Amino acid sequence: MTSIQPWYATPEAPPDxxxxxxxxxxxxxxxxxxxxGLWTPPHTGTHVYRPRRLTAGLELExxxxxxxxxxxxxxxxxxxAQPLVLHGPELRAWPDLDPVPDVQLILEHAGRCLPVVKAAVLFESAMHREMLSRRDVDRIIASLPQCARRPLARVRxxxxxxxxxxxxxxxxxxxxxxxxQVRFPDGRRRMDLLVGESWVIECDSREFHDDPRSYDEDRERDLHLTSWGYTVTRLSWEQVFRRWSQTERMLLAIYRRGEYRKRPRRGEGALVA
Incomplete structure (x- = not known):
């Protein structure tokens, strides 16, 4: 066991x-x-913070x-190893003794640091995982600069x-x-996104593809939707976060054809409320 004021690190402590x-x-x-355990989009730099009382004599740039x-x-x-991205809180000391700050402080920092869409990913993940209530999220967003506050007000x-x-x-x-999260016509499952009347976007959440059963289930979902008259586009994690400029061009090309305005061709394709 080693001492790292004000903590003691056991051999099992995460080395990073x-x-x-x-x-x-x-x-x-x-x-x-x-x-x-929140969803985190790809990023460069290692994001850290320190209270002002610890800045003297620490050259971390x-x-x-x-x-x-x-x-x-x-x-x-x-x-x-990545350069440190230093977040500068107004606090003069650590707000608590947990080596990892709580979710609320992390989201406050994210809302001031990240592009709005990346910050939205963290906020929506915290809400989806029920780590924060809608009231908690609204309070954090209200403390942010207006340029972030206005768009982040629509997180869900x-x-x-x-x-x-x-x-x-x-x-x-x-x-x-x-x-x-619109329901399938059978009422048992949900689509990730529905654009217009009939264009379904299914978004792969996995950065690492190591589950053959999930792969098979995804294709079964797509086949069901297509049989009911929907157009299905499945986007991988890499297409969204690694090759977005190319993906964006293709999505725009599909959107401009206007086929999403057409209702599913078969009567049984009507949406379930």
Whole structure:
């Protein structure tokens, strides 16, 4: 056991977090969100914060550290060490003694640091996982600068993945009518996104494809929807977060054809409220 004031680190302590604590910082924003199990879009830099009383004599501008990444509660490789992205709180001391800040503080930092859509992914994940209530989220958003406050006011808690949030926000920012979690005609399952009357967007939430059963279930969903007269577009995690410029061009090409305005061709394709 080693001492990292004001903590003691056991041999089982996560080494990526211990390394940050030794620098006098704690993970926040995207890195802290990953520890809490929130959806986290890809990012560069390791996001950390420190109270003002610890800044004297700590030159961290050129310091690098591994990003904090979790999948299913387990640490996953995060590649090369990244420059620290320093968040500067107004506090003069740590607000608590937890090595990882609570979700509310993490989202406050994210709302001031990230592009609005990436911040929305974290907010909607916290709501979907019931870590924060709508009232909690509204209170955090109200504390943010107006440039973030106005768009983030439309976050919602029914998105089931970060890819779904990202794609829905893209459509909404263009004034396109899009609905989330619309029921299948059989009433047993839900579509991720429905654009207009008949264009279904299914968003793959998995960065790592290692579940053959899920792959088969996804294709079964697509076949059901197509049989009922819907047009189905399935987007992978990589298409949304790694190859978005190419994906965006193709989505626009499909949208401009206007086929989404047509109702499903067969009567049994009527939507279930």
């Amino acid at each position: 977090i211990v390394a940050l604590l030794r620098l006098g910082v704690r993970p926040t924003c995207l890195d802290g969100a990953s520890v809490h 050129n310091t690098r550290a591994l990003r904090v990444r979790r999948r299913g509660g387990q640490a996953v490789p995060s590649g090369k 808690g029914d998105a089931e993945s970060g890819t779904e949030t990202t794609v829905r926000w893209w459509f909404e920012s263009r004034g396109v009518a899009v609905r989330s």
